[in-house]
Structures are given as structure tokens and as C-alpha cells.
Amino acid sequence: MAHDVDTSKAVEIAEGVYWVGFHDEAAGFHCNPYLILDGEEAVLIDPGSVPHYPLVLNKVVSVVELPKIRYIIAHHQDPDLCAAIPKFEEVINRPTSVVTHTRAAVLIAHYGLKSDFYHVDREGWQLTLKSGRRLRFIFTPYLHFPGAFVTYDEKTKTLFTSDLFGAFSFDWHLYAGEYYIEAMKAFHENYMPSREILASAMRKLKKLDIKLIAPQHGSLIDKNILEHIEALENLECGDYRFYEE
Amino acid sequence: MAGYKELIEAVLKREMGILGPEKTLAVAKEAGLKTTEKGEVLNYTVNKEDLGRLMEKFNEKYGLVTVIGCKVALMRMAREYNLELPAILQ
Numbered sequence: 001m002a003h004d005v006d007t008s009k010a011v012e013i014a015e016g017v018y019w020v021g022f023h024d025e026a027a028g029f030h031c032n033p034y035l036i037l038d039g040e041e042a043v044l045i046d047p048g049s050v051p052h053y054p055l056v057l058n059k060v061v062s063v064v065e066l067p068k069i070r071y072i073i074a075h076h077q078d079p080d081l082c083a084a085i086p087k088f089e090e091v092i093n094r095p096t097s098v099v100t101h102t103r104a105a106v107l108i109a110h111y112g113l114k115s116d117f118y119h120v121d122r123e124g125w126q127l128t129l130k131s132g133r134r135l136r137f138i139f140t141p142y143l144h145f146p147g148a149f150v151t152y153d154e155k156t157k158t159l160f161t162s163d164l165f166g167a168f169s170f171d172w173h174l175y176a177g178e179y180y181i182e183a184m185k186a187f188h189e190n191y192m193p194s195r196e197i198l199a200s201a202m203r204k205l206k207k208l209d210i211k212l213i214a215p216q217h218g219s220l221i222d223k224n225i226l227e228h229i230e231a232l233e234n235l236e237c238g239d240y241r242f243y244e245e
Numbered sequence: 246m247a248g249y250k251e252l253i254e255a256v257l258k259r260e261m262g263i264l265g266p267e268k269t270l271a272v273a274k275e276a277g278l279k280t281t282e283k284g285e286v287l288n289y290t291v292n293k294e295d296l297g298r299l300m301e302k303f304n305e306k307y308g309l310v311t312v313i314g315c316k317v318a319l320m321r322m323a324r325e326y327n328l329e330l331p332a333i334l335q
Contacts, residue, residue, distance in 0.1 A: 028263070028310040168314045170307060171265030182262025186314030239317045242324075 003175045010035070010059040011174060013220060014156035014212055019174065020059035022052070028170045029187075031080050032216055034160060035060055035069075036153065038129050042068040043099075044088065045151065045160050046081035046216045053084040057091065066092045071118065071127065073099040073135075075162030076145040077107035081216055089114050099127060101139075103147025120149055138208075140164060140201040144191045150205070157211040163191060164201065165228065166217030176219040181231045184218065194238040202233035247326045249291045252319060253299060257284035259315050264307060276302045297331025304333065 005011055011019045016037045024030055033056050034045040042064045048056045060066070069092050074082050077100075085108075089096065097118040100108060105117045118127065120137040127135045136152040144163055151160040167176075167183035192198045206229055213221035213228065221228050260269040261284060273280050276299040279287040288295070303311040316334055323330045 028308070168263050168310050170263060170310075171268070179262040179265070182259050183314075184262070185318070186259055186263055189317035190313055236321060237317070239320065242317075242320050 003173075005174050007174055010063045013214065014153075014158050017153065017156055017158055017214075018059075018063050019214070019220070020056055020063070021048075022055045022059070023172065024052075027172075028168050029217055030169065030172050030219075032214065032218075032220075033081075034214055035063060036135075037064055037068075038133050039131050040068060041070045041129050041131070043071045043073060043129070043135070044069050045073045046075055046162065047072060047088055048084045049080045050083045050087070053087050056084065057088070067094045069096060070129075071097050071099050072115070073151055073160070074104065074108055075100070075150070075160070075216065076148050077104045078145075081162075082108055082111055086112055086114075101147030101149055104145065121147075125149075138201075138204055140204075142193050142197050143201055144193065152208055152210075157209055159205065159208065159210045159213050161213055161215045163187075163216060165213050165215040165221060165232070166191075167215075167219065169218060173219055176221045176223075176228075180219055180221070181228060184228070184231065185235055187217065188232060188235055189237045190239070192235075192237040193240070195234075195236050198235060198237055199233045202229050205229055206233075247322070249293060249296050249328065250286050250288075251326070252322055252328065253278065253286050253291055253296055254284060255318060255322060256296070256299060256303075256315050257286075259318065260303060260311060263311055263314050264303075268307070272302050272306060273299065293329060293331055297333060300331060300333045 007023045013019050018035045020035050021032045031048055033048045036043040096115045098115045099118040102119045102121050125137045134154045137149045140148045140150055166187050168186045169183045210225050300312055319334050
């Protein structure tokens with residue numbers, strides 16, 4: 001059944017978890033920032049690019065007072081998810097930590113951040129908020145960056161997957177529909193390096209109890225989760241073999 | 246032995262994900278293909294030129310993402326079936 005969602009506003013996708021993106025009608029490659037509200041703390045996830053900043057900020061302030069944002073998770077260093085971090089730092093106007101992998105941090109530093117880094121690989125692959133809520137980080141190396149990881153919110157069983165489960169789509173809906181697996185394959189075949197590496201990550205994710213997959217590109221997956229994981233587990237991807245000679 | 250019909254059907258299936266069924270089938274029709282609403286090709290014979298014309302139409306109307314989104318899968322199928330791809334997919 002289709003979701004009836006007003007994407008002109010921030011959308012609560014799980015208890016206290018918000019999609020704060022926008023419907024970019026011209027794009028075939030949507031970007032999805034998210035926000036977790038947890039009492040007096042908030043976590044902003046993959047906040048986005050400079051051109052998207054005013055639209056994302058507008059959604060963020062509609063659900064949280066900016067100084068509550070204590071952490072910004074950056075799943076890797078690409079500008080479509082990181083470039084707006086310095087702008088958010090200015091308006092948050094209090095110390096924040098950028099949560100990322102060491103391999104990404106050395107590159108994210110070039111955006112000129114003021115925040116400290118919280119290195120997931122040096123902190124036991126988890127972050128515990130003041131309330132006791134735990135975010136777990138699962139390493140997904142080379143998908144598509146050597147320091148790539150995904151974030152699992154134990155409370156809502158939401159998996160924030162960065163580029164994994166993303167899609168090319170001009171027929172965008174906030175929630176994935178009947179043809180989403182094909183759109184997802186189109187993206188992964190081009191951006192992920194090999195079946196072996198992708199399948200290895202999917203085997204890890206299969207062990208989690210997931211209610212919702214929230215990718216940085218494409219649509220949210222709230223139905224047939226296992227079918228979507230297995231579609232990627234079995235996907236032949238990476239085109240290096242076609243350019244060997 | 247699979248042929249260009251299978252390649253074209255793979256393209257249509259993929260584009261239904263990227264563009265949605267309505268736009269995909271409209272482009273197929275413009276490229277001279279007869280299809281079912283599920284994207285099965287009804288033309289008696291199709292060839293490399295038909296595949297090339299279809300991809301050119303997708304590129305012209307919706308841009309390179311529609312070509313990139315099919316390219317890896319089509320390269321793999323073409324290698325498996327020993328078929329030559331049109332220039333836009335090479």
C-alpha cells in the first residue's frame with residue numbers, strides 16, 4: 001500500500017527519527033539527510049550539500065532547537081552529504097562532534113570543520129547517547145569508500161545505510177515501491193566495486209533485526225527488507241572487468 | 246540462446262525502476278517497439294539497431310543516468326551471449 005506523505009515537511013519515519021530532505025524533482029539521484037531526536041540530544045545524519053543547505057536547515061529547525069544537535073554522523077566524505085557541515089556548525093553554535101571513520105576524517109577535515117571527530121573505529125563501533133540509547137556502527141569497507149560504514153539505531157531498528165540501498169530514480173517516492181530493486185541495482189552496479197565485497201557486507205546486515213532501511217540516496221525501505229538485502233547480496237557489480245585489456 | 250530481445254527487455258525492466266513504467270513504455274513506443282505493460286517485447290525480431298535506438302531515446306529524453314543505469318548489466322549480458330552492443334553502450 002502506498003504511503004501518503006507530505007514531503008514538503010520533515011517526516012517522522014520512526015519514533016523520534018525524521019527525514020529532513022526534500023523532493024528534488026530535477027534529480028535522478030536524491031539525497032536524504034536524517035535527524036534523530038533523543039531527549040535533550042539530537043543527531044544529524046549526512047546533512048547534505050551546500051546548495052541543499054537552506055532547504056535541509058528549514059526542515060531541521062522545524063523539529064529541533066539547533067543547539068540540541070550534539071553529533072553529526074558523516075558516513076563518508078563526499079560533498080553531497082558533508083559539504084554543509086561547516087554551515088551547520090555556524091548555526092548550531094556550540095561544540096559538536098563529527099562521527100565518522102578515521103579514513104574519512106582525514107578527508108572531511110578539508111571542509112574546514114571546527115568540530116572534534118568521534119572516530120567510530122576507535123570507539124568500539126558504537127555511540128551511546130545520554131539517555132542510554134545506543135547507535136551501532138557496522139563497517140562496510142569499500143562500499144564505496146574504504147572507510148564506509150552504516151549506522152544501526154537499536155531503539156527503532158532503523159539502519160542508516162549511506163550509499164548502500166541507494167538508487168537512481170526519476171520516479172522518486174519517499175518509500176520504495178514495486179520497481180525499487182531495479183533502481184537500486186542500477187546504482188550499485190556502477191558504484192560498488194565487486195560482488196564479493198558487496199555480498200560480504202550484506203551477510204553482516206542480514207544478522208540485524210531491521211525494521212527500516214534509510215539510505216542516503218533513493219527511497220526508504222520498510223517492506224520486504226530481506227528481499228532487498230538478498231538482491232544486493234547476489235548482484236554482479238563493478239565494471240572493472242570490462243576494461244581489463 | 247538469448248539475443249537482443251532479452252537485452253531490450255532487461256533495459257525496459259531496469260528503466261521501470263529508474264523512470265517508472267509509464268515513461269519507460271512511452272519511450273519504448275517512440276523507439277518503435279511493441280511491448281506488453283510489463284515490458285515484454287512483442288516485435289517478431291529485434292536487433293542491435295533497435296537496442297541502440299531505444300537507448301538513444303532514453304538518453305535524449307531523460308539523460309545519461311538512464312544509460313549508465315543499464316550499462317554494466319548490458320555489458321555483462323552481451324559478453325555472456327556473445328552479442329555486440331551499440332556505440333552508446335560501449
